[in-house]
Amino acid sequence: xKEPESLLREARGILREKFLAADVGITGAxxxxxxxxxxxxxxxxxxxxxxxxxxxxxIVLASIEKIVPTLEDMSQILRLLARSATxxxxxxxxxxxxxxxxxxxxxxxxxxHVILLDNGRSTMLGTEFQDMLRCIRCGAxxxxxxxxxxxxxxxxxxxxxxxxxxxxxxxxxxxxKAGHLPNASTFCGRCEAVCPMxxxxxxxxxxxxxxxxxxxxxxxxxxxNLKLWAWFAKRPPMYRFAARLAATSLRLLARRRGRFSxxxxxxxxxxxRDLPAPQxxxxxxxxxxxxxxxx
Amino acid sequence: MTGARDLILGRVRxxxxxxxxxxEDAARRExxxxxLREHPKGxxxxxxxxxxxxxxxxxxxxxxxxxTVEKVKRDDIARAVSAFLRSxxxxxxLRMGADRRLKRIAWQTRGxxxxxxxxSDGNDLAGLSYAFAGAGETGTLVLFSGADNPTTVNFLPExxxxxxxxxxxxxxxxxxxSKLRRKTGxxxxxxTVNLITGPSRSADIEQTLIMGAxxxxxxxxxVVTN
Ligand code: SF4
Numbered sequence: 240x241k242e243p244e245s246l247l248r249e250a251r252g253i254l255r256e257k258f259l260a261a262d263v264g265i266t267g268a269x270x271x272x273x274x275x276x277x278x279x280x281x282x283x284x285x286x287x288x289x290x291x292x293x294x295x296x297x298i299v300l301a302s303i304e305k306i307v308p309t310l311e312d313m314s315q316i317l318r319l320l321a322r323s324a325t326x327x328x329x330x331x332x333x334x335x336x337x338x339x340x341x342x343x344x345x346x347x348x349x350x351x352h353v354i355l356l357d358n359g360r361s362t363m364l365g366t367e368f369q370d371m372l373r374c375i376r377c378g379a380x381x382x383x384x385x386x387x388x389x390x391x392x393x394x395x396x397x398x399x400x401x402x403x404x405x406x407x408x409x410x411x412x413x414x415x416k417a418g419h420l421p422n423a424s425t426f427c428g429r430c431e432a433v434c435p436m437x438x439x440x441x442x443x444x445x446x447x448x449x450x451x452x453x454x455x456x457x458x459x460x461x462x463x464n465l466k467l468w469a470w471f472a473k474r475p476p477m478y479r480f481a482a483r484l485a486a487t488s489l490r491l492l493a494r495r496r497g498r499f500s501x502x503x504x505x506x507x508x509x510x511x512r513d514l515p516a517p518q519x520x521x522x523x524x525x526x527x528x529x530x531x532x533x534x
Numbered sequence: 535m536t537g538a539r540d541l542i543l544g545r546v547r548x549x550x551x552x553x554x555x556x557x558e559d560a561a562r563r564e565x566x567x568x569x570l571r572e573h574p575k576g577x578x579x580x581x582x583x584x585x586x587x588x589x590x591x592x593x594x595x596x597x598x599x600x601x602t603v604e605k606v607k608r609d610d611i612a613r614a615v616s617a618f619l620r621s622x623x624x625x626x627x628l629r630m631g632a633d634r635r636l637k638r639i640a641w642q643t644r645g646x647x648x649x650x651x652x653x654s655d656g657n658d659l660a661g662l663s664y665a666f667a668g669a670g671e672t673g674t675l676v677l678f679s680g681a682d683n684p685t686t687v688n689f690l691p692e693x694x695x696x697x698x699x700x701x702x703x704x705x706x707x708x709x710x711x712s713k714l715r716r717k718t719g720x721x722x723x724x725x726t727v728n729l730i731t732g733p734s735r736s737a738d739i740e741q742t743l744i745m746g747a748x749x750x751x752x753x754x755x756x757v758v759t760n
Contacts, residue, residue, distance in 0.1 A: 285749030315576030
């Protein structure tokens with residue numbers, strides 16, 4: 240057997256014993272169906288199923304936005320979920336649990352408890368973040384995000400990575416603690432383009448940036464540098480002059496090496512990597528040169 | 535308990551600009567009741583053309599999801615089940631529930647699989663179930679809990695053989711829900727309804743897709759015709 244396969248076999252054997260021995264199984268829910276009082280779990284592995292079938296007690300912990308009215312509404316979203324998450328047409332196991340085992344049932348839990356959590360959801364309603372309550376956690380936004388691809392999931396520092404995390408985490412732990420997440424976006428818009436629930440993620444990240452600005456949460460060097468930049472940006476000749484000056488002097492300073500391993504005021508950058516020196520002039524001068532040569 | 539519930543519902547009403555409302559608003563209640571009663575369909579994929587095409591799509595999709603699939607006549611079920619066990623070098627032993635359709639299978643007297651009744655405790659190599667329905671749109675089997683087909687048979691044995699009557703294969707999930715409502719009554723459900731599409735799998739290790747994570751390693755689907 241190849242390594243991944245033997246690891247999986249090992250995990251299967253060890254976890255199977257734990258599933259069989261457990262007294263209580265706790266699951267979340269992908270959906271809660273109002274029509275029937277059903278909790279729904281979607282997996283490819285079957286772990287969720289062993290959790291809600293073998294122990295004596297099944298506890299469901301889910302937040303209120305998971306509620307859909309009917310089985311038809313669940314089916315409609317189910318068609319989007321696997322396709323957007325893993326590219327499958329349907330995940331292997333979609334399991335609907337309703338109540339404890341019935342009198343004639345030979346297996347299943349003897350108790351079934353559903354705990355509905357608000358956890359900030361009701362206060363998201365009616366705000367510019369309301370659309371986020373439609374999120375089904377498929378992860379499509381994340382898989383298409385250039386920032387997520389570069390930094391990986393752990394860098395988001397909370398439960399939800401990727402664009403959905405950049406929108407959700409500030410609502411859950413506060414923009415003062417998670418304001419850097421909506422700032423770390425190129426606003427390329429791929430997340431919104433692939434989201435099966437049509438959630439306008441970039442727009443909401445922009446709302447977070449506005450709130451952060453309104454509350455003066457950004458560090459002072461950040462705002463003063465932005466002000467400096469704005470002063471130049473509003474005066475194009477000055478901007479060009481300064482850009483030319485910076486590009487030329489940096490090039491001269493870097494000499495033949497073409498890069499800096501230390502630079503005043505850029506210590507955070509040069510701590511882990513070199514800063515390449517500008518080559519071949521400013522954008523405007525290159526633009527002019529290229530247009531000239533094409534004519 | 536009720537305190538927290540009222541608090542949350544109160545906040546929901548407030549956020550929706552209905553502060554002070556009590557939830558006794560008759561018009562809103564009626565809208566909710568109508569939605570639940572009529573359960574309107576959303577967007578449903580266009581069905582395959584005709585019953586045979588639906589069955590064909592069911593078999594093709596189940597296969598694409600990693601199941602093995604065959605179509606057999608009712609009288610040939612015993613032979614097909616035995617052949618599956620033999621082809622995988624498995625002992626002729628089966629775990630199965632009390633479904634009448636399972637009992638009626640014409641097992642041969644000699645060499646027939648030994649049948650163990652009741653739920654699985656995890657020590658069975660192969661389980662046999664009779665599905666309530668199939669959904670052709672994705673090759674999905676629909677089973678529900680009870681003494682007829684215990685849920686543990688669906689998950690614990692490494693090999694799961696599932697019979698489904700050709701006449702019970704619908705195209706979309708919505709049709710299956712209508713059938714289930716007719717069977718159990720609207721608004722009530724069995725403890726567990728399982729939608730199963732292919733055998734268990736995981737790609738969590740090195741993104742390599744491997745069959746048989748926590749559920750069956752193999753899923754064999756037998757479409758039964760008369
Ligand atoms: S925001 Fe959209 S794409 Fe991202 S996880 Fe939620 S539903 Fe999926």
